[in-house]
Amino acid sequence: MSVSLTLVAVMAVLYASGIYLLLERSMTRVLLGFLLVGNATNLLILIVSGRAGVAPFYGESGPLADPLPQAFVLTSIVITFGVSAFLLALIYRSWRLAHVDDVSDDTEDVEVGRRRASVAAERDVAGDDTEFGTRAAAAVSTALDLAEQERLEEQESVAEQLQAEREAEREGHT
Amino acid sequence: MNILIPLVVLLPLLGSAVALTQAKHPRVQTLIAVSVLSAVLVVGVALLVAVDASGAIAVELGGWKAPFGIVLVVDRLAALLLVVSAAVLLAVLVFSVGQGLADGDRETPVSIYYPTYLILAAGVFNAFVAGDLFNLYVSFEILLVASYVLITVGGTELRIRAGITYIVVSLVSSVIFLAAIAMIYGATGTVNIAQLSVRLAEVPPDVQLILHVMLLVAFGIKAAVFPLSFWLPDSYPTAPAPITAVFAGLLTKVGVYAIMRTEMIIFPGDQLNTPILIVAALTMIVGILGAVAQSDIKRLLSFTLVSHIGYMLFGIGLGTAAGLAAATYYIVHHITVQTTLFLATGLVERQGGTTGINRLGGMLKASPVIAILFFIPMLSLGGIPPFSGFLGKLALFEAGAQDNSVLAWVLIATGALVALLTLYALARAWSMTFWRDADEVAGYEHPLPVLTTVGVSTEVRPVRSIPRIMVGATMAMVALSIALTVFAAPLYDLSSRAGDNITGPEYYITTVFTGESK
Secondary structure, eight states: OOOOHHHHHHHHHHHHHHHHHHTSSSHHHHHHHHHHHHHHHHHHHHHHTOOSSSBSSOOTTSOBOOHHHHHHHHHHHHHHHHHHHHHHHHHHHHHHHTTOOOOTTOHHHHHHHHHHHHHHHHHOHHHHOSTTHHHHHHHHHHHHHHHHHHHHHHHHHHHHHHHHHHHHHHHHHO | OTTHHHHHHHHHHHHHHHHHHTTTOHHHHHHHHHHHHHHHHHHHHHHHHHHHHHOOEEEEGGGOOTTTSOEEEEOHHHHHHHHHHHHHHHHHHHHHHHHHHHTTTSSSOHHHHHHHHHHHHHHHHHHHHBOBHHHHHHHHHHHHHHHHHHHTTTOOHHHHHHHHHHHHHHHHHHHHHHHHHHHHHHHHSOOBHHHHHHHGGGSOHHHHHHHHHHHHHHHHHHHTOGGGOTTHHHHSTTSOHHHHHHIIIIIHHHHHHHHHHIIIIISOSSTTHHHHHHHHHHHHHHHHHHHHTOOBHHHHHHHHHHHHHHHHHHHHHHOSHHHHHHHHHHHHHHHHHHHHHHHHHHHHHHHHSOOBTTTOOOHHHHOHHHHHHHHHHHHHHHTOTTSHHHHHHHHHHHHHHHHOOHHHHHHHHHHHHHHHHHHHHHHHHHIIIIISOGGGSTTOOOSSOOOOOTTOOOSOOOOOOOOHHHHHHHHHHHHHHHHHHHTHHHHHHHHHHHHHHTTSSHHHHHHHHHSBOO
16 A cells, blocks of 8 residues: 555644644643544545545456445544534633633723733743733732622621621610 | 434434524523434434444445445444433433522523534544545534633633633644545545555554544544643633533543544554553543642543543553454543532532632531432442442453563553542542532641643632532433442453454455455
8 A cells, every 4th residue: 555645744734733622721822733643644544545546436357446445434523523613612711711701992091900800920930921911810810809898898797797697786785 | 124224313413404404592591402413322322222233334325336435433432432422412401400590590501502512512423434544534523612602612811821722732733634534545545444454454554543643643642542642631620610511421432432443443453552551641641640740620520530541541552352342442431420520519619619628618508419410420430339430440450461461461550550549530520529628628728739720710619509409410421320339241252353344454444345244
């Protein structure tokens, strides 16, 4: 069986870069890596199916192209397509969750967020290694900030309520 | 009889399509899902009776002759697993119906839950009957894609984080599997499992070894075999209780089943038996040591799941008829018992609001029924006589003793030790959750720190009443696991016959090429 060297080289490059991307932390890069590795595997199936350029299904005297690997490739392309769509939805969802409060209108807040993000990035390697850059990080840190603030406010209101109750009790005694 | 084989895949797929059109009527969807799975259970029992009476059967899809078209094969092993998995899927479905109805369907968006569940079932059943390596790949993809949706159902941040780990690991294993198929096709020119077992013998041994290892790595990731098992305890516990239960019961077993077929039919012979036995011992030990260190019941059970995969590998690695029979019985036992434990944990979570054993207490008084429902499968998993776990382990140890090699004795010792450690880990969880008084919980200084907050519920939710339907489903599963003990003799005979059939590839090959086999 003779195979095209170009196809083998392309497959090797696709596998290498795909695996490199799969090992990244950012989900978008993992998705890209999965696409590359998937296509490399499709190429592998094509390579093992034998010489290219023979008749697809007629010319019974001459050699025929093997239809089975092509069916495999077709199936695996469809599966890769479906899974990538699901992964994209998942990435979008996780981006939405980290991006609950869009406060981009308030320029000062964004600026503060960016400063916080750079501090966070120094602390946490995962923080800066994302396709969304500082925007996502800014959104995250402000979101956390808001949650913190909410909690503080809640505590205050609980304390106020307690005090009010105590005062009411005291008044009742007197 | 042959006409029944495609039904086990067709029914869930069609049922899923119909259920999807009824998105606005959850009751209709429930009805469809329950009736489809009941129908598959009936078909499975019919197939099991027929196959056990008159030998394995195969059907050629679309009338294409065997090595060219797709064949579906049902032998005793496949039929047995079909019946058990259909029963388990049905019980878990009923459990989740109870949970969904009681929660007002907040946690399970019903419009996609039932269709996806049926597709998962179709993938599992298809994997059991596939007689074609590529069809096996497709059925893996069907069940994996369904499981991606189920594990991230609800789309909370925790579940997405856990789901991403699971999905990426599964994707890698799928790519390895597909590349292995491509290379096997390149070496032999076929993907029909029966024909492969003949043609692969003619391939040079070093090429055989590469193909063999690639297949085992791909299936090993799915079955959560030791060096490839670290994804499982991170991703399973975050999903809702019924989903974790069905994943734990079935998905890893599909991987084990594929390993069984690989070892016995595609690559008959003992090329890799020694490495498999070593890996089996490591899986048992490492898994159970992880379980001992856990303070959350769901995570603890996930680690015991990994550990007990080692027992099945032990049976497969022996490669004898006795070993395979024991592994078959053990798979049936483990599917039932592990699922029951996860369902019981679901009840605990509902009643106590958490699955962290440091925060639970006094449950024996609060709900003695749950205590019993957890206690029986716990004893069974730990290998206490007379339960099925004891019988399965005993059969495995007997098969190992027959083998009489040093490695087999090492594995028997490991297996006995791991059974004790399983019992220790589970009994500690049980006594802390159920036996100690509720007022001991507050000032308790736990020796087990909460290792990670990912996948561990940190807040104790208020106690909710438990719907009878959930308790009923769990009771049915416990009854099934007791039935495995009561009817152990006929079941074990059946496992032995199944083990005999797959000890060599000849029986399978005859089935595929003649359509049936005595």
